[in-house]
Amino acid sequence: MTTQTVTKGLEGVIAAESAVCLIDGEAGELSYRGYDIHDLVQGSFEETVFLLWNDRLPAKRELEEFRADLARHRPLDDRLITFMKGLPAEAAPMDVLRTVVSAIPVSKGVSQIETDEASVKEAAMDLTAQFPTIVAAWERIRSGEEPIAPDPELSHAANYLYMMRGERPGPVAERAMDVALILHAEHGFNASTFSARVTSATVTDVYTAVTSAIGTLKGPLHGGANEGVIKNLLEIGDIDKVEEWVRQKLAAKEKIMGFGHRVYRTMDPRAVHLRKLSQELGEEAGTTKWYEMSVKMMEAVKEQKGLNPNVDFFSASTYYTMGIPTDLFTPTFAVSRIAGWSAHIMEQLADNRLIRPRSRYIGHKDLEYVPVEKRQ
Ligand SMILES: CC(C)(COP(=O)(O)OP(=O)(O)OC[C@H]1O[C@@H](n2cnc3c(N)ncnc32)[C@H](O)[C@@H]1OP(=O)(O)O)[C@@H](O)C(=O)NCCC(=O)NCCS
Structure with a gap:
């Protein structure tokens, strides 16, 4: 049998060519x-x-x-x-x-x-x-x-x-x-x-x-993370509680929505613009509370876990300030x-070809089949 390498989550696997x-x-x-x-x-x-x-x-x-x-x-x-x-x-x-x-x-x-x-x-x-x-x-x-x-x-x-x-x-x-x-x-x-x-x-x-x-x-x-971000901000409710909240979540080994990415090792370039929008909309609406809490959370997560915000992070406060239901x-x-x-x-x-990968089998083998009447 050939050696089979498994790449969990297909991380780093090039699955096709694309020009998009x-x-x-x-x-x-x-x-x-x-x-x-x-x-x-x-x-x-x-x-x-x-x-x-x-x-x-x-x-x-x-x-x-x-x-x-x-x-x-x-x-x-x-x-x-x-x-x-x-x-x-x-x-x-x-x-x-x-x-x-x-x-x-x-x-x-x-x-x-x-x-x-x-x-x-x-x-x-x-x-x-x-x-x-x-x-x-x-x-x-x-x-x-x-x-x-x-x-x-x-x-x-x-x-x-x-x-x-x-x-x-x-x-x-x-x-x-x-x-x-x-x-x-x-x-x-x-x-x-x-x-x-x-x-x-x-x-x-x-x-x-x-x-x-x-x-x-x-x-x-994936896309559901932006809803998770706003839920977190609403749950925390106050900028002074952000740092401690982040500490507790990380200590409990919980993931904080809106952070981390499979591909980016830097700030997600999309987040740069969304951060600006979040601030501008907040200023227009007369409250930058959600923007400021987001910035505080971004700093705390970076300091405590070294993670950067992704596209979902600032889109949450942007949409919320626009009055879009969560x-x-x-x-x-x-x-x-x-x-x-x-x-x-x-x-x-x-340029189609059926996408059909394989798995490396790790289940039972060669078990003896016992008819149902004879099973304990
Ligand atoms: C995006 C995501 C799914 C990428 O996952 P991944 O490439 O499989 O990375 P992993 O989940 O293996 O994370 C690697 C490490 O970073 C940690 N990590 C990653 N994202 C984290 C987060 N949002 N909060 C806390 N820790 C996080 C993992 O716990 C793990 O830490 P460890 O090595 O100490 O165990 C992941 O970062 C995540 O779940 N983020 C939150 C959801 C989110 O915002 N999704 C939107 C993506 S655009």
Whole structure:
């Protein structure tokens, strides 16, 4: 038998070639399709989506057409809204998002969704445009209100906030959401993207692959961490208690949400921008309490455990200050990451091979089978 090396958690394993994004974990650098995220934050989420799907930045006119196309895809089938109205208000928004996304192809009433290039792009457009509609509609429905129809005149970021909160956001909130969406859009072979690629590699449809990805993003070690961060800040409640709280958690060998990363050994480059947004929004709202508590926690975790914040850390206080309900933090991550999932599904299908690793068997061998009547 050949020697079998097991790499737990596939750490450091290169599972495929990809041209979507480059992460330099040692230098703390991230670029999408060759463009540094520190530059891309000057643009818009729509521009980032175009870039991820087309491997180049759009010309001005192309961007306008792409925005309009995305806006046209925003409305959700009435049957899906009716379906959501039948769900209990207590249902978790990530579960609702996952369920409704898997119901989109069902609502189309077709037996087979094609996986050719044009059909995949059309489905990606549908999903990217409709994620905000689903999340915002659920927020309204569970609060006993009617969903708000999307406004095609608004940007992707502004329209999401408008459908969720019922009023058009001011420029600071719109910009903050736009930047947050750009920063969360893509991140290589993270768990949910890998999950989308594994599912897609069986040549099933895009909706099914994305349903797998949503289920994976939901976990507290992945996209669910931002909700954990705000829970911690609310539980601590006061900046003077942060250091001691961190000490106790680390002494109890508990993980602190929003810290650590499989790839980055420095500060997550996305956290730099989110930290700024958290501060700016706090100043605009007249309270920087959550921002200041976050900075204190960042310093304490660095000093006591040497860990840096990841993307989920400052996105928590940013979203909280924007008035986004805490259980919509992870769905908001999904509203952005659908862009990256789609780019990876396109890349996977363009040069597909079934993803099927093996395990090293460590279970029993050669046991004697005893018929049930004779077992003790
Ligand atoms: C992101 C994460 C899952 C990466 O996991 P990983 O690469 O498997 O790293 P490990 O969990 O093996 O951690 C390595 C060491 O750092 C510690 N560590 C990692 N993240 C930690 C955290 N958030 N809080 C406290 N300790 C942490 C581990 O306990 C371990 O310490 P030890 O060597 O003393 O036992 C992990 O850092 C984590 O769980 N973070 C919290 C959840 C989170 O914020 N997720 C969002 C990621 S973007």
